[in-house]
Amino acid sequence: MAQQKDTGGRITLKVLQAALARQYPRPDSKLPDLDEKVLLESLTRLQVMDIAPGSLLEQIAKLNPKSRPNQEDYAVLCFLDNCLSSLLEKIKLAPEVQPPLYNGMAGLMRASLAEGLAAVSRDHRALKVLDLLINLSIGWSSKLGKTATDTLDHIKTTVSSMSMVAESQISDPKIRQSRDKFLDKLCNDTLAFAAQEQKRTSRLEDRLVASETGLLKTSRARNIAAGMLNQQMQDKPLPAEVIRFLQGPWFDSLQLILVREGVKSESWFRATKLTETLIWTMGFEGLDLLAEATEDPDPPAPTRANFMSLIEDDEVPFDGGQRVAFNRGPNSEGSIDFPGVSADGLSDFGNDQPHEDSTFLMDGDVQPGSADEGAAQGQLSKEEQQKLYRIVQDLPGELKPLLLSLEYQDDAKSVELDAIESVHTSIMTGAAIAKEICGPLPCDSELLGREAAVSQTLISQVINIPAGQWFVFDAQGEKVNHIKLLLKLDDLQQLLFTNRSGIKVLQTSFDEFAYLMSSGVATPINPNPLSTHIRNRLNTIVSRFAEHQKSAAAAKAKQPKPAPKEPAPPTPEEIAQTRKREEEMKSTQLFLKAVEEKASKSADQQTLEQAQQKVDALLVGAWLRIPGPGQVPTDCKLGVKLQSADKYIFIDRRGVKVGEFNRQQLAAMLVTSDCEIIDSGIEFEDTLEKVVTGLRQHRSLQDEGE
Amino acid sequence: MKVNNLDGRIEARIESNFTIFIEVLASSVDHSSAGSIVICNSLDVSSSGLQVVVDKPIPVDSILRLCLDVKDRDPIYVVGEVKWQRPDTESDGIRHGFLLFESDDTDIDAWKLAIRDLTA
Numbered sequence: 001m002a003q004q005k006d007t008g009g010r011i012t013l014k015v016l017q018a019a020l021a022r023q024y025p026r027p028d029s030k031l032p033d034l035d036e037k038v039l040l041e042s043l044t045r046l047q048v049m050d051i052a053p054g055s056l057l058e059q060i061a062k063l064n065p066k067s068r069p070n071q072e073d074y075a076v077l078c079f080l081d082n083c084l085s086s087l088l089e090k091i092k093l094a095p096e097v098q099p100p101l102y103n104g105m106a107g108l109m110r111a112s113l114a115e116g117l118a119a120v121s122r123d124h125r126a127l128k129v130l131d132l133l134i135n136l137s138i139g140w141s142s143k144l145g146k147t148a149t150d151t152l153d154h155i156k157t158t159v160s161s162m163s164m165v166a167e168s169q170i171s172d173p174k175i176r177q178s179r180d181k182f183l184d185k186l187c188n189d190t191l192a193f194a195a196q197e198q199k200r201t202s203r204l205e206d207r208l209v210a211s212e213t214g215l216l217k218t219s220r221a222r223n224i225a226a227g228m229l230n231q232q233m234q235d236k237p238l239p240a241e242v243i244r245f246l247q248g249p250w251f252d253s254l255q256l257i258l259v260r261e262g263v264k265s266e267s268w269f270r271a272t273k274l275t276e277t278l279i280w281t282m283g284f285e286g287l288d289l290l291a292e293a294t295e296d297p298d299p300p301a302p303t304r305a306n307f308m309s310l311i312e313d314d315e316v317p318f319d320g321g322q323r324v325a326f327n328r329g330p331n332s333e334g335s336i337d338f339p340g341v342s343a344d345g346l347s348d349f350g351n352d353q354p355h356e357d358s359t360f361l362m363d364g365d366v367q368p369g370s371a372d373e374g375a376a377q378g379q380l381s382k383e384e385q386q387k388l389y390r391i392v393q394d395l396p397g398e399l400k401p402l403l404l405s406l407e408y409q410d411d412a413k414s415v416e417l418d419a420i421e422s423v424h425t426s427i428m429t430g431a432a433i434a435k436e437i438c439g440p441l442p443c444d445s446e447l448l449g450r451e452a453a454v455s456q457t458l459i460s461q462v463i464n465i466p467a468g469q470w471f472v473f474d475a476q477g478e479k480v481n482h483i484k485l486l487l488k489l490d491d492l493q494q495l496l497f498t499n500r501s502g503i504k505v506l507q508t509s510f511d512e513f514a515y516l517m518s519s520g521v522a523t524p525i526n527p528n529p530l531s532t533h534i535r536n537r538l539n540t541i542v543s544r545f546a547e548h549q550k551s552a553a554a555a556k557a558k559q560p561k562p563a564p565k566e567p568a569p570p571t572p573e574e575i576a577q578t579r580k581r582e583e584e585m586k587s588t589q590l591f592l593k594a595v596e597e598k599a600s601k602s603a604d605q606q607t608l609e610q611a612q613q614k615v616d617a618l619l620v621g622a623w624l625r626i627p628g629p630g631q632v633p634t635d636c637k638l639g640v641k642l643q644s645a646d647k648y649i650f651i652d653r654r655g656v657k658v659g660e661f662n663r664q665q666l667a668a669m670l671v672t673s674d675c676e677i678i679d680s681g682i683e684f685e686d687t688l689e690k691v692v693t694g695l696r697q698h699r700s701l702q703d704e705g706e
Numbered sequence: 707m708k709v710n711n712l713d714g715r716i717e718a719r720i721e722s723n724f725t726i727f728i729e730v731l732a733s734s735v736d737h738s739s740a741g742s743i744v745i746c747n748s749l750d751v752s753s754s755g756l757q758v759v760v761d762k763p764i765p766v767d768s769i770l771r772l773c774l775d776v777k778d779r780d781p782i783y784v785v786g787e788v789k790w791q792r793p794d795t796e797s798d799g800i801r802h803g804f805l806l807f808e809s810d811d812t813d814i815d816a817w818k819l820a821i822r823d824l825t826a
Contacts, residue, residue: 452727455746456761457797476778511745518725518747520777620785620811623735635735639769640785641810649807653732653741655768655788678735681811687741688729692773692781 019545020075046106047163053098125183139482139500204502221258226441237435252405458514475699599668611667622681727773
């Protein structure tokens with residue numbers, strides 16, 4: 001065997017050999033060692049033979065049934081054999097491209113025997129060629145037609161060319177230089193081939209990026225706008241004209257604002273506030289200002305012109321603290337802060353300061369849009385009236401510039417705004433208006449929704465994915481695919497993936513893809529798959545060997561185990577907390593004892609048994625009202641049921657322990673009515689199950705596009 | 707995946723990144739209020755516990771439902787108690803150690819089987 005070079009650095013040749021020998025012991029065999037020359041010749045043959053994917057060592061054994069490589073050679077060959085087969089198993093290349101890669105590996109084995117494994121694993125040109133060929137194979141499919149055939153031909157040709165490199169006399173610098181030059185050419189040829197293929201695909205990909213970016217933005221804008229409107233309009237009785245406006249031109253305009261300026265823009269913020277304000281103004285009824293002001297038994301029909309003229313002529317009494325009654329339901333008086341209006345009564349729609357929670361406050365915290373708001377009755381003060389009138393007066397003007405869907409249709413815009421003004425006039429003058437509750441706009445609900453949050457650790461993995469990164473996509477029950485990240489939209493938190501042909505196969509959010517990566521459905525493929533795999537496995541084997549040596553040495557030296565650390569003494573707060581807990585426990589025990597006594601005295605055996613059966617039937621997740629700390633009745637759920645240990649632990653929604661009882665105590669409390677079963681926990685799909693099931697069901701590619 | 711049997715502990719720990727769902731807030735009794743779930747990764751798991759990293763601290767002694775999501779297996783639902791928490795040195799998150807209950811009506815047996823298979 002040619003001289004094995006020292007690895008240099010921390011790992012010596014001796015350690016490397018010992019580690020490999022430990023990991024790959026030569027099977028007990030009475031067969032003699034295989035001659036070095038014969039072994040190299042066998043590997044040369046394997047470089048050009050048609051071989052089925054699988055163990056190259058088995059192929060060597062078939063070619064040389066009467067001998068085996070020595071331990072040192074065996075360990076190296078076994079290591080490389082293992083590396084390739086485990087890598088191909090991991091990245092799941094198509095079966096058709098695997099045989100030539102095994103041919104190539106036979107060549108790498110030759111180089112390892114000639115130059116040493118350590119030298120080969122450090123950026124050897126043959127390894128680089130193999131890496132490039134593996135990259136070319138990612139996403140390969142026979143369905144790609146001529147492209148697939150050309151790619152496979154190139155791989156086979158390259159591997160065949162590698163077989164022409166002679167490993168004998170490789171220690172000669174000139175021969176080595178010539179060999180390296182030849183392998184560099186193979187690398188460059190493969191890179192050029194890949195670049196040409198990419199050039200063909202990139203035209204398709206560029207078009208896809210342009211169209212999909214627009215579609216994604218539009219779709220996201222639609223969902224956000226619909227979501228906002230649905231939330232604002234939910235359960236709010238509104239006049240038909242307002243519903244038509246909000247779900248028509250206003251909805252279209254909201255989407256345009258989002259697409260053009262984004263969800264963090266001032267325009268979107270203003271539009272959201274205006275939507276809220278418009279809906280809020282629809283909540284007033286029975287103002288009846290016109291009749292009061294004119295005292296005319298037959299007042300003129302309420303029109304905006306009439307109404308505004310009254311305000312200008314001051315016929316609607318504002319002085320003397322006169323208050324205008326408005327009917328909003330059951331009695332509720334108090335001052336009102338108007339949304340979108342600052343203290344001086346002027347509209348602050350243009351104000352950059354967002355209102356804390358976009359609500360107005362009444363005494364008793366009545367929220368706009370709530371049932372209470374519609375049901376509240378109170379009186380507006382003079383200042384509040386003025387504010388309301390100003391809002392109503394200013395609203396059309398504020399809405400106008402944001403009606404982007406009617407940007408070049410002034411007439412249509414006027415018609416819409418006049419309809420709103422007409423409704424406001426009717427409201428202000430007490431005219432009866434029919435209202436209805438509308439259905440929601442269609443909205444694609446996000447897979448995760450508001451109920452689930454993906455941790456930053458997982459999200460950061462997605463954020464760090466570079467464009468062009470390939471993944472193995474292996475969902476349960478689905479065909480394994482290779483997908484490439486084509487587009488990552490940070491503002492929309494969306495990812496777009498294609499296959500080798502440049503056809504879209506997956507579009508997903510950051511959150512969803514973080515889950516796919518975390519659950520192992522999507523696994524990134526390293527850009528230098530084989531060399532990285534070889535280095536990592538080598539490091540692992542050497543580390544394990546070093547640990548083994550260390551343990552063995554420690555056992556030999558019979559070192560005493562380090563003494564366990566003494567726990568730190570408790571702080572005064574901890575002592576106080578412990579005392580408090582002990583007192584609570586004592587109090588609870590006394591209470592439970594009293595309950596049990598009471599139950600046994602007051603109830604007959606049958607009643608007690610029935611209560612015990614009810615306890616037995618409780619499932620984890622059951623809700624009960626039980627005495628909590630201080631024996632205060634508390635709604636909580638059965639978090640842990642240890643029937644064998646006769647222990648039932650109850651917790652609140654946040655997982656804080658409320659109480660712990662045994663079967664007898666629970667039964668006694670049921671009998672004495674100190675405890676009540678609210679829900680016995682018959683299985684239902686709660687939030688946790690919904691989120692898990694939803695994500696797992698969503699694990700599939702949209703279309704393979706082949 | 708790395709198996710540790712350090713510190714004289716009885717169960718082997720598997721250092722692995724499994725997807726863990728933690729129900730940090732349960733649904734209300736009438737289901738009018740949805741719960742809140744955190745999706746994170748485990749740092750290591752054993753038959754009786756696991757270690758995770760999440761963004762916000764979960765109070766020690768909290769008893770929460772968890773779901774272990776392993777590829778090619780059904781989801782495994784268990785109940786665990788937070789025994790400790792400390793800042794994670796490798797990220798801005800917070801590490802938490804959970805001890806699992808051998809509770810009825812949970813998949814604790816499936817959990818142990820899964821850990822045993824993964825250890826093997």
